[in-house]
Amino acid sequence: MSSNLILFNKPFRVMSQFSPEGDKTTLAQFIDVADFYPAGRLDFDSEGLLLLTNHGPLQHIVASPDFKMAKTYWVQVEGEITQEAIEQLQEGVTLKDGLTKPAIAECIEEPDFAPRVPPVRYRESIPTSWISLQIKEGKNRQVRRMTAAVGFPTLRLIRYAIGPYTLDNIPVGQWQYTDLSPTLAKEVEQFEQRRNKTTSPNGRGRYQKGRQVPHGKRVAGRAAGAKPTRRTHRKP
Structure with missing residues (x-):
């Protein structure tokens, strides 16, 4: 292939x-x-x-x-994230639709990534920080809800990797x-x-x-053999 x-x-x-x-x-x-x-x-x-x-x-x-392909996100959050919050993310966070599976979470330096257009809102009195978060689930807007649940709302969300593939x-x-x-x-x-x-x-x-x-034919606008996908934007 x-x-x-x-x-x-x-x-x-x-x-x-x-x-x-x-x-x-x-x-x-x-x-x-x-x-x-x-x-x-x-x-x-x-x-x-x-x-x-x-x-x-x-x-x-x-x-x-x-198939549990790991997905890695670079996340800019509001505030200086604490080690306690990182450990919560690592252990699993309780959301309205259940407990998330343990994630790989760590603090990182601001990544060398192109500025967002339009830029993230800036507040001089409130610092921001960056984390790397790797999950193997697909709950709706999961990453944003996870960081909010531990007290650090997401400001910018970049998916860096899916399995072995990266940006x-x-x-x-x-x-x-x-x-x-x-x-x-x-x-x-x-x-x-x-x-x-x-x-x-x-x-x-x-x-x-x-x-x-x-085989090889298209069904309802998708590749043959694929499960139907809804035309709505989901995921973290």
Whole structure:
């Protein structure tokens, strides 16, 4: 499998979709490649790494929390975050929809990242600090809710990494093709083998809601083999 994955450095206030929604900026203003769709989401007001693919099983593996691909965020929070708050994040934080799983959290220096447009609000009397937070879940706006729960609201949220893929050498608003890592390629192969066990007797396709969907075809605007994704912006 080659050229099935795109890494995109999503700017602030860009929808993680190609279809228009009012006057909001979408991926169509940055990526002009046929048949690629986001694998997972990144909020309109968040920045950073977004993966896109034209391969259904790969889209499912990247987007599904069942495969537990670690996602690393650089987070600017209001106030000088305490060690106690860091430890809370590491142990798990109670949110309205339940306790989060333990995260990898640490204080970091302000990353060398392009300034946000428009910039984060500045208050001379209130300092800010930066943390790195790695999670393997996908609760709605999870990172923002986690930092707020420990007393340090998020001001700026940048997704730096998904699994082995990072923003390194990808300017804001730019994208590039990449190869699958050996681990991810193996997961895709295993997923396809399991899926093929449910193919129709003639081997030409798989069943979906009572009808056969030939491999390689597009279904309802998504890559074949992928689970449906809602056209709403979710994720941290």
